Amino acid sequence: MKKNRGSNHSLQKKASAAVGSCLRSVRLPALLVLFLILFSFIFINTNYRNLDVSALPNAAASPDNDLSFFDTMPATPAPNNAGSVYQRKYEIVPGKVYKLGDCDKHVSDMQQRLMLLGYLPSDEPSDVFNEPLEQAVKLFQRANHLAQSGEADEALLRLLYSDAPAEYVIEYGNVGNDVRMLQERLMQLGYYSEKINGYFGTATRTAVGQFRLSNNLPESSVVDTEAFNLIFSAYAVDDGNLPFETGEPYYTVSPAPSPVTSSLPMPAVSPTPTLPPAPASTPSPKPTAIATAS
DSSP states (O other), X not given: OHHHXXXXXXXXXXXXXXXXXXXXXXXXXXXXXXXXXXXXXXXXXXXXXXXXXXGXXXXXSOGGXXXXXXXXXXXXXXXXXXXXXXXXXXXXXXXXXXXXXXXXXXXXXXXXXXXXXXXXXXXOOOSBOOHXXXXXXXXXXXXXXXXXXXXXXXXXXXXXXXXXXXXXXXXXXXXXHHHHHHHHHHHHTTSOOSOOOSBOOHHHHHHHHHHHHHTTOOSOSOBOHHHHHHHTSTTOOOOSOSSSSSOOOSSOOOOOOOOOOOSSOOOOXXXXXXXXXXXXXXXXXXXXXXXXXX
């Protein structure tokens, strides 16, 4: 028994010595590898920061080739609309609020953008913040679930000039004159028969869905720009229960009334009286010669 214990103890000593010798032989190469990795990281990082981009081929003075943002990279990610193409194209004045009656060169930028998104009809933009623009701003605020103040502040303009702004739609829960016009047109086409109140409720949503189905539009209960233009066009298909086969244009020009003729007989026209012929003039008598006595 004692002999076995002694042999086991000696084996353990030999194993410990072998492990220690192995670790001592690996220590130096491991430290060398770690040193090379650390040196490579520092060297590459230093040269990358000092890289002259302008010396590269085809490297124009473009903001996409600017590597300085690595030095000023924020700790938190930037918003999705940072660096938008439209934000670089249009100037946003910090703290500026545009409202009805303002006259500014940036107002025309707002008008152009809202026209592109369907909130304003295509027209020549101006620098005046007028009532149509105020209404368009309210619709844009409605689409973004914001308070409909009709004023454009810095935050709203950043939404407007972002890469993916909300386009004009009429959807469930909306209230406005555009909803009232939509209800009137759907009633004219036979899809809507409820009260015209300017509120996009369940009945209006059902009517919109039926219209889209009848006009081969994608299934939805939202009125986007495509559906809106079709609803108010002469090509809108009715529900099939109206006297006309195809939709009539929402705005029609009444023809000029034709003159009304009287059913009473026209009075007879009296003939013009003829004058008697003038009497012929009689010739004057010639004087006769008087004979004298010789």
